[in-house]
Amino acid sequence: MDSLPMSMDKDSLQQLLSEIDTVLLDCDGVLWRGAQGMDLIPRANEVFTRLQNMGKNVFLITNNSTKTQDSYYDKCRTLGFSVERDHILSAPYILAQYLREINFRRKVYVVGAPGLAQELQKVGVPCTGVGAEKIEGSIYSALAQGSLGLDPQVGAVAVGFDREFNYDKIVRATSYLADPECLFLATNTDEKYIVTGTRYHLPAAGVLVNTIQKASGRTPQIMGKPSLNMFYMLQARYNVQPEKTLIIGDTLHTDILFGNECGMWTVLVLSGVSTLQEARQLTVGQDPQKQKQVPLFYLQSIADILTLMDEPDNQQVNDQAH
Ligand SMILES: [Mg+2]
The missing domain is CATH 3.40.50.1000 (HAD superfamily/HAD-like)
Structure with missing residues (x-):
């Protein structure tokens, strides 16, 4: 990884979705935020459902050390995420x-x-x-x-x-x-x-x-990201293959580093901890340790996935213009 993160467009999203069968979603800053973590990022639950309906195996992976898998499950149901209980991997659960x-x-x-x-x-x-x-x-x-x-x-x-x-x-x-x-x-x-x-x-x-x-x-x-323990469990239990896996996270030194260390596709969302400026700054000086934290793509928010999916493709736009 030695290039700047790219803004994702419809074509790159389609290409990416055709390559992957598994999606790992970080939670805080990606799906929800706020002091109580109860402010849903707009349409995040719709993205979740859309990915599931496309046949992707979607997991939530979080470093939050204070909550059980059961309490996360209840929270997800409250916020409209139709996740299976065993698809929620938190650091205490992994430990x-x-x-x-x-x-x-x-x-x-x-x-x-x-x-x-x-x-x-x-x-x-x-x-x-x-x-x-x-x-x-x-x-x-x-x-x-x-x-x-x-x-x-x-x-x-x-x-x-x-x-x-x-x-x-x-x-x-x-x-x-x-x-x-x-x-x-x-x-x-x-x-x-x-x-x-x-x-x-x-x-x-x-x-x-x-x-x-x-x-x-x-x-x-x-146990949590960027350590590979979460990945070992995903591999052993669900046969997750990194080259067919996308991770979406808001933190460069945990989510994106974890994804790159595992050899996954990486997307940074700018709705949480890390900024685009920080991501770009990591490419300066060609420090290999810093470059491992550079995402392949970035999006303002996870909701952009729906916007890009629902965007008419270029061919249709051209056809309509004539
Ligand atoms: Mg986060």
């Missing part, structure tokens, strides 16, 4: 499925939201750590006396977004990770949530993951 597949039999210390713990419990993995953690009394004495309240059953630390994140949690997570046998898993490494309409952003899960990583000196296994 839980990973532990199920490796036949993990111990407990997980969760630095994360209740949704992450619920996803683990669904696959029969017990958890501890959700909510405010407090080590009583002097932390120095607790450490010296071995009374940090560590659970000997814990065999993994899982980190996602956690509103209750505090110093005592860092101490406990770090102490578990002092055992090299203890797994270190993270939902995602996104560092910001953009709050539309303000100049502020919220620090996201990646900031907490970085903290535990620094404190423990360990490197986590990441």
Whole structure:
């Protein structure tokens, strides 16, 4: 990838749709947005249905670390997306499925939201750590006396977004990770949530993951994009082939990087995090790492897919003109 992203036109969309059988849609910034994530991007649900009616296998893939697959399913139904439950892959779901597949039999210390713990419990993995953690009394004495309240059953630390994140949690997570046998898993490494309409952003899960990583000196296994874990699951369960797959996302360093790393077709929509200027800037200097984040095409919004599909083709326009 060494060229500028292209604006998609009707011909390139038709060509692309003839090549692919699978579509991966990021959620926030592509299908919906807003503080509660309940503002539907206009016509996004119609695009979803149209792609399904064309026989495409459509999946939703999200790095959101706080929600379960079930809660996403309910949200999708509310917003008019006729998605099947097992076609929703969120980072907590991937993390839980990973532990199920490796036949993990111990407990997980969760630095994360209740949704992450619920996803683990669904696959029969017990958890501890959700909510405010407090080590009583002097932390120095607790450490010296071995009374940090560590659970000997814990065999993994899982980190996602956690509103209750505090110093005592860092101490406990770090102490578990002092055992090299203890797994270190993270939902995602996104560092910001953009709050539309303000100049502020919220620090996201990646900031907490970085903290535990620094404190423990360990490197986590990441489950969300741009890590390839989501793709491995899609490949194993649904035989998804990257050259026949399109990913549509709003974030260059997660969605588009993931798509390019897998060898998929990539489309950036400009309704979320990343801008066209940022995408173009990545091509300057020919840095191969940056070029992996450059999309093949861009669209203002996912709704443009319908506009392009419904546009009369050039031949018809010419015929009508005569
Ligand atoms: Mg997004």
